[in-house]
Amino acid sequence: MATIDPETIHDVEGIGVHNIHRHDVVIVGAGLAGLRAAVEASEEYDVAVISKVFPTRSHSGGAQGGIAASLSNEEEDHLEWHMFDTVKGSDYLGDQDAIEILVKEAPVVVREFEHFGAPFSRTPEGRIAQRKFGGHTKDFGRGGPVLRACYAADRTGHVLLHTLYEVCIRNGVRFYPEFYALSLIIRDNICRGIVGWDVINGGIHVFHAKAVMFGTGGYGRVYKITSNALSGTGDGLSLVLRAGLPLEDMEFVQFHPTGLYQQGILVSEAARGEGGYIINDTGERFMERYAPEKMELAPRDLVSRSEQTEINEGRGIGGKDYVHLDLRHLGSEKIMKQLPQIHELAWKFLHVDCIKEPIPIQPTAHYSMGGIPVDKDCQVFADGKKEMVQGFYAAGECACVSVHGANRLGTNSLLEASLFGRRAGKAIRRFLGVQREFPDLPPDAASSAIEEVERLLSSSGTERVSSIRETLQEKMSLECGIFREADQLQRLKKELRTLEERFRNIKIDDRSKRFNVDLLEALELGHMLDFTEIIVEGALNRKESRGAHYRTDFPKRNDGDWLKHTLAWKKDGEIIFDYKPVVITRFQPKERTY
């Protein structure tokens, strides 16, 4: 094993490597995916978790509604029903072998959470309580909505995140909070660690590892109206792209139908699960016209498109770009007991008392179905389909297994993050049982990261990062949002090039090393510009409508040509596409109606 000290690692103009840390496992991301993997791997190995925000500030904590599992605690439910709903929800693009794992292991994962101490809400018999959620049904879609979403009031993500953090403390996981991952160290298809930036003190740190896992989350922040945290900038995706690896199905972006007007802050689907109505300017429950059976509880892509259509056709409230979510008929007792956080959010951010008034809402960018292509044990593919990268894993929203296909069902993503985080942890344990040595660390391991920080810190152009970011977000919402069309996407493609030009001419106000958020925002914008191109070109490339991807110029699903996953690379500034087949086992594609 090569031993390398900081001196021998290549420095660029003044910023050197401050330290080299060595851990069996290095996990980037402290959301449910990262922490669940950490809990698993730390049973046996030395695990470090790096996160750009303090662990409990991770975005998973914002999830409200629930985590899916067919526990049958409240009424009859079956794995097969959950599987069918997920496959249908995915518009048949989900891989059915992965979905089968998802539904089979769901009850185990949820009960383990209870064993770890998560304070779930309870049924009168003392079991984990469950509620309804969009797209989750009885009897292969033939029955009504089923009680499948396990919940803790409307703070489900919060309790699961804190519980995992607590178990990590118990297991002695080593945290590096407020460290920003700058680059992956991959040579010859072997992952050897990552390079990070110590946000608090400033400084480059090399993390040398036998196994690296990414749980870096989603990228809602490339849109103007989004439910995602300010840190939801998809960094992990471009770190992977920059390492020469592909991304999968990036054109599929979920818009959630109930974002608080102008804020995008999420009103959980639990509001509709508990019986809330969506109404237009004429007071009509317009979902009657789009999904007569499932109404407000139809899947998100459908409800968001219906809402946007109402708005586009002038039936938004007062002709404006929002509709109403009406909870008044639920009564104050139910609202305060089951939806206390929603009541608080509507009050604090819109000054609306949802017991007495309807809440103004609009669709909000919410979830990224695509991501880093991985196998069922979360190991990352080098070519997107067959060849593997040794020692590199990914899970959660940044990864694409793919269980959500073209559209994710609510409550399936807390499940995916925890369940596949757990699987990644187990796979890493198996791998480390065989792989006892640290792979060699190349002498230039840190040079690209150092170069990037150095360049940004010394940038002295004229453009503000915030103004480029704002333009990006506006254009993405307008031209690559709920409805898409070739001309717009072509235009957007050109605009992205202009934004990249502008990015090369930025200035930053803060040139200091310690807690430099100005630097972080520039790094994040660089990431967003990198992978956004893949979203836009992917959307242009896929000439059909499926799940969350809707092309007004190709409004039908086209299984003949497009029942396949997109893989996309960036090579010398150009996007290159490849495809892989969808795994279909039990459920043959059918038309998707609700």
Place this chain on the structure above:
Amino acid sequence: MATHAFKINRYNPDDERRGHYMQEYPLDVQKGWTILDCLNEIKWKQDGSLTFRRSCRSGICGSCAMTVNGVNMLACETQALTLKSSTIVVEPLRGYPVIKDLVVDLEPLVESLYAVKPYLITKTPLPTDQERFQSPEERAKIDGLYECILCGACTSSCPSFWADKKYIGPHGFLKAYRFVADSRDEGTREHLEALDDKHGLWRCHTIFNCVEACPKDLNPTKAISELKKELVREKIG
């Protein structure tokens, strides 16, 4: 003229000579803007070097606790216009070492969290293929405890913490009691261990600042009095 003047307490560790100072930024505050929106507006349009923590911008991640016009609050869920003052003074949370501008070092918060063994401790073997049962009434006993977002506002408001940086602090007590009060937990003694100490429970003088400061309306003082009873019970029993 701008509608508001933001007076922000600034400090750059790379410029020790300058030390802490107040800087004023004019801002036209729009209806609906939170304090965080205002700070972002200043950072993004006026001065990129202004530094503060933020993430969820919906009051759940606990990043953005700070002192606004003398009161600890979450910047992201405070509407600027409800403060009814055209001068808004923003300072870092009191009591913690300042890293930069509004960013404080929360190491003391994390250390005292670790001290109370903040995880469910059980001894009875777990049921296989099943959750443990807990009645809704038992579960309700941890309402008002489990919702803590670790923002640090409570402990920052506490004079006992100002005097003793090793003091466990209201957030630590709240977390300890969240487990002690949980019908599934069998580790009362372990959670209490660090509390029966000069940095522990007995340093609380029930000043109630923490109750006032908590942005989630939780009640650490109640947790403290319950824990004191538990300690006495442990000692006698």
